[in-house]
Amino acid sequence: MPTPQPPFSRRAFGGAAVGAAAATAIGAGAPVAAAAGQEERPFRAATGRQPSRRPNILFILGDDLGWADLSSYGSPHIRTPHLDRLARQGVRFTDAYSGSATCSPTRFSLYTGRYPGRTRGGLAEPIADRSVGLEPTHPTLASRLREAGYATALIGKWHCGYLPDYSPTRSGWDEFFGNFGGALEYYSKLGLGGEYDLYEGDAPYKDLRYYTRVLTERAAEYVTRDHGERPWLLNLNFTTPHWPWVADGDEEASAEIVRRIKAGDRSALWHQDGGSVEKYKEMVEDLDRSVGEVLKALKRSGQERDTLVFFASDNGGERFSYNWPLAGNKGSLQEGGIRVPSVLRWPARIDGGQVSDLPVFTPDWTATLLELGGARPHPAYPLDGTSLAGHLLRGEEIGERDLFWRVRGERALRRGEWKYYRGKSGRDQLFHLTEDAREQADRAPYEKELLADLRAAWERTDAGLLPYQA
Incomplete structure (x- = not known):
């Protein structure tokens, strides 16, 4: 069985790091x-340009x-x-x-x-x-x-x-x-x-x-x-x-x-x-x-x-x-x-x-x-x-800010380099997109506090939207 990678730090949040x-x-x-x-x-x-x-x-x-x-x-x-x-x-x-x-x-x-x-x-x-x-x-x-x-x-x-x-x-x-x-x-x-x-x-x-x-x-x-x-x-x-x-x-x-x-x-x-x-x-x-x-x-x-x-x-x-x-x-x-x-x-x-x-x-x-x-x-x-x-x-x-998405049966939120995702399986997942744009390495088991923060942020936004009709 492969050895799990060490968890990423929550401090890895960030928007557009120029050097990356x-x-x-x-x-x-x-x-x-x-x-x-x-x-x-x-x-x-180009800050020197005239309006x-x-x-x-x-x-x-x-x-x-x-x-x-x-x-x-x-x-x-x-x-x-x-x-x-x-x-x-x-x-x-x-x-x-x-x-x-x-x-x-x-x-x-x-x-x-x-x-x-x-x-x-x-x-x-x-x-x-x-x-x-x-x-x-x-x-x-x-x-x-x-x-x-x-x-x-x-x-x-x-x-x-x-x-x-x-x-x-x-x-x-x-x-x-x-x-x-x-x-x-x-x-x-x-x-x-x-x-x-x-x-x-x-x-x-x-x-x-x-x-x-x-x-x-x-x-x-x-x-x-x-x-x-x-x-x-x-x-x-x-x-x-x-x-x-x-x-x-x-x-x-x-x-x-x-x-x-x-x-x-x-x-x-x-x-x-x-x-x-x-x-x-x-x-x-x-x-x-x-x-x-x-x-x-x-x-x-x-x-x-x-x-x-x-x-x-x-x-x-x-x-x-x-x-x-x-x-x-x-x-x-x-x-x-x-x-x-x-x-x-x-x-x-x-x-x-x-x-x-x-x-x-x-x-x-x-x-x-x-x-x-x-x-x-x-x-x-x-x-x-x-x-x-x-x-x-x-x-x-x-x-730092959140990008939010919701469709029937799925939810997602991106904050900096991290993405919270729940698909139709109903399982919460967490991905570090800079390292894993393909969303294959689920970091949820290693970043439980971060996962909870992002899930709560998604649910706060969702609570202000119209509900789907059955």
């Missing part, structure tokens, strides 16, 4: 340096993209030169997380800056019918920025409720072009229930071309448009590489899925009998090209320097995703279900070629963008995220 950044990146996935021949350096704020105008904000989400599905995060077979370039020009985060383990709860956490369990719609994991959604009365990232003078638009996947009660244009976005549901067939635009699901505003919009192409064109038009003196927010939510496994040009596969949908097969979009690692690679590389086209349009517009671009996934990867060395995938609160690739670029204020191992999650970006945009959170709806603006721009330290 490169080691963390190498241990959990190949850094940008390996993909591009350039060395990354630990993040350091600039409020940034335009281009917030891009991939759909079900795994933590290591980009070549800059260690994928051995997928090539993503445009997203790698974005990382070289900004900051790549190695320990960034989604707000939840599935699509719509994470979107709730981004749009509200709060835990999904604060709202009834956020309890659906994910939303699958018309009974719930993001209440129009709830303040959002878009509504608060719009009140502060921003033009706002959402292009792509909404997945926070259906018409007639819920819509981006009811929740702070001036413009909406995209789909309401959680998935759609890429050519026909048929959704999970067989309904047509491409809209401009609240009206159906007919376009049977490949969906990623359509969204890319719309986004390129928006970022090159003359917005006058107003800064703008664009939430660009691709459905790629979410199932069904249909790449650009796969019209025969598309036709077969459409035939099954029209024949009443409600499982057709899940495409359980389709897809492959190579098809997934094709879809991710198409996502990369599409992001590249939008970024080229932004550069042509002359707004690149003053636009904050953020790219992430809405949750961990699914069937064909590459998550190594993380365990678990979409739907789980293991690292592979919630740790996501995340890149930030803002040339006017933040230096490129940097990597950060600061633990952050989706609600933090809401708080950060509100502060950078000069907008205040609504006093009746306090945020659960922490603004990173002071850290990014002035080098302020982010104190």
Whole structure:
């Protein structure tokens, strides 16, 4: 029997230890340096820069993209030169997380800056019918920025409720072009229930071309448009590489899925009998090209320097995703279900070629963008995220804090290098993520006091959330 390792000290708590950044990146996935021949350096704020105008904000989400599905995060077979370039020009985060383990709860956490369990719609994991959604009365990232003078638009996947009660244009976005549901067939635009699901505003919009192409064109038009003196927010939510496994040009596969949908097969979009690692690679590389086209349009517009671009996934990867060395995938609160690739670029204020191992999650970006945009959170709806603006721009330290997650049957909380996790087995576990990103060495037997502290912290937060309905 192997000899147990000595327990870690509770003093090992910590946020982003600068000296460990490169080691963390190498241990959990190949850094940008390996993909591009350039060395990354630990993040350091460019404190000498003069304040600039409020940034335009281009917030891009991939759909079900795994933590290591980009070549800059260690994928051995997928090539993503445009997203790698974005990382070289900004900051790549190695320990960034989604707000939840599935699509719509994470979107709730981004749009509200709060835990999904604060709202009834956020309890659906994910939303699958018309009974719930993001209440129009709830303040959002878009509504608060719009009140502060921003033009706002959402292009792509909404997945926070259906018409007639819920819509981006009811929740702070001036413009909406995209789909309401959680998935759609890429050519026909048929959704999970067989309904047509491409809209401009609240009206159906007919376009049977490949969906990623359509969204890319719309986004390129928006970022090159003359917005006058107003800064703008664009939430660009691709459905790629979410199932069904249909790449650009796969019209025969598309036709077969459409035939099954029209024949009443409600499982057709899940495409359980389709897809492959190579098809997934094709879809991710198409996502990369599409992001590249939008970024080229932004550069042509002359707004690149003053636009904050953020790219992430809405949750961990699914069937064909590459998550190594993380365990678990979409739907789980293991690292592979919630740790996501995340890149930030803002040339006017933040230096490129940097990597950060600061633990952050989706609600933090809401708080950060509100502060950078000069907008205040609504006093009746306090945020659960922490603004990173002071850290990014002035080098302020982010104190010790907890990142919290809850899904049906699972719980997790990260504090510094430690993670408390209880899966469907009902057993409390404790992992030291810097040493064990794969969550294989359970330290609970050696750190009982720490385990009790983290469990109590999780339960205090959980007590303030809405309960799940039976």
